[in-house]
Amino acid sequence: MPTPAPRAPQGHPAEVLGVALQLGLTSFGGPIAHLGYFERTYVRERAWLSARQYAALVGLCQILPGPTSSQVGFLIGLHRAGWGGALAAWVGFTLPSALILYACARLSTQVQGPLAGATVHGLKLVAVAVVAQAVWSMARRLCTDTSTGLIALCAAALLLAIPAAGAQLAALAVGFAAGLLWCRPASVPALAAEPLARGRAAWLALATFSVLLLALALPSWRYPRSGVALAQVFYRAGALVFGGGHVVLPLLRAPLVPGWLSDDAFLSGYGLAQAMPGPLFSVAAYLGAIAAVSAPTAGALIALLAIFLPGLLLAVAGSSLWTALAHRTRLRAGITGVNAAVVGILAAALYDPVWTSAIHDAADIAVAAGALLLLMTQRVPPLVVVALCTALSIVRGASAV
DSSP states (O other), X not given: OOOOOOOOOOSOHHHXXXXXXXXXXXXXXXXXXXXXXXXXXXXXXXXXXXXXXXXXXHHHHHHSSSOHHHHHHHHHHHHHHHHHHHHHHHHHHHHHHHHHHHHHHHHHTTXXXXXXXXXXXXXXXXXXXXXXXXXXXXXXXXXXXXXXHHHHHHHHHHHHHSOSHHHHHHHHXXXXXXXXXXXXXXXXXXXXXSOSSOHHHHHHHHHHHHHHHHHTHHHHHHSTTSHHHHHHHHHHHHHHOOSOGGGHHHHHHHHHTTTTSOHHHHHHHHHHHTTSSSOGGGHHHHHHHHHOTTOHHHHHHHHHHHHHHHHHHHHHHHHHHHHHHTTOHHHHHXXXXXXXXXXXXXXXXXXXXXXXHHOOSXXXXXXXXXXXXXXXXXXXXXXXXXXXXXXXXXXXXXHHO
C-alpha cells in the first residue's frame, strides 16, 4: 500500500514564529515541562493538531537521538506551515535562550575577581543538583529491570575507568548490542496516517545526517582548532544524545575540555543554561562563544547550528520512515539497551567532572543537596534554584575574605 501524501499546510510561518517565540521566552523547567507547555498551546488552545497526533510525535522524538522538545516543536511547525513553519518553530523556541547565553559568554570574559569566582562555584553546585535529578529520573524510567540496570552500571564503570570520548561511543555500542540480546523492545506509538514529510525528503534528511557525521571527521582531524572541528564536536554530540538533553554534558565535555575551554567555563555554562527558558541545547551558544576566542559570534553560531541539526534531520526522516522501523522488534530492543547505557554515561559524568569539581567541603554538599530537594519537589522553578545557589556561594565567598 503506497504511503499517503502529506496534507497541505494550513498556517503561515509568521504565525508559527510568533507562538514559538512566546514559548521560547516562557518555557522554563526542562524538556518534560516543555512538552506540557506545547500540549497546552498547540493542542488545547490552538488545536493545530489532535491529542493523538501530538502523542505520536512525542513518542517518536523520545526514541530518536536529539533534543526532544525542539524536535517536537519543529515537526509541529512543519505540520502547521510547511518547511518555513518548521524553521520558524525552531528559531522562535531557541533564539531567546541562545541570545541570553551568548551575552553571558561575552560578559564572562570581562568579569574577573572573587565575585566572579563565587558565581562560577554556585553555578557548578547547580550542575550537581540538576545532573543528580536527571540521573534519578532517567534511571527510574529507563532502567526498569536487571538487564537495563546492569547495562547502566557497566557503562558507568567503563566511563570512569576510561574518561574519553571514544569510551562514550563504545558504551553506546555495547548498550545497543546488549539490548539486542537481553532487553525488552522499547514501546513506540504509531504515527498518524498522514506523514509530515514525503519519502524523498525523509531519505534526503537521513542521507544528509549520515554524510555530515562522516564528512566532518576528516577535516577536523587535520585542522583540530578550526571552525569545522568545532562543528564536528557539537554535531557528533547532537547526533548521539539519547534519553534527554542532560546527556549532552558528558558528550560535549570530553572533546571540549581542556582543548577548547576550562572545566570551570564548561560547568558555568551548563549551570546558567538551567536558568534559561527554551531548550537546554542552547548552551551551545555559550560554549561556542567561549571556545572560539578570536571569533566568538561565529563560534556561537557554528556550535548552535551543529548541535541542533542532526536531531532535526532525524526528526524529518523519522516522521516518514518510523512506521516501518517501529515494527522491527530487535531494533527497538537495541534502543532499550542504548537508553540504559545513557543512564550510566550520565551517572559517570555526575561524579567526574560535576561532583569532583564542585564539591569541596560539607557546606557544598549541603547546598547541592538542598538544591536537589527543591528540584525534586517540582514546586520551585529552576531559575530560583540557580539564584539561591549563586547567592549562597557569593555570601560564603564574601564571609571568607
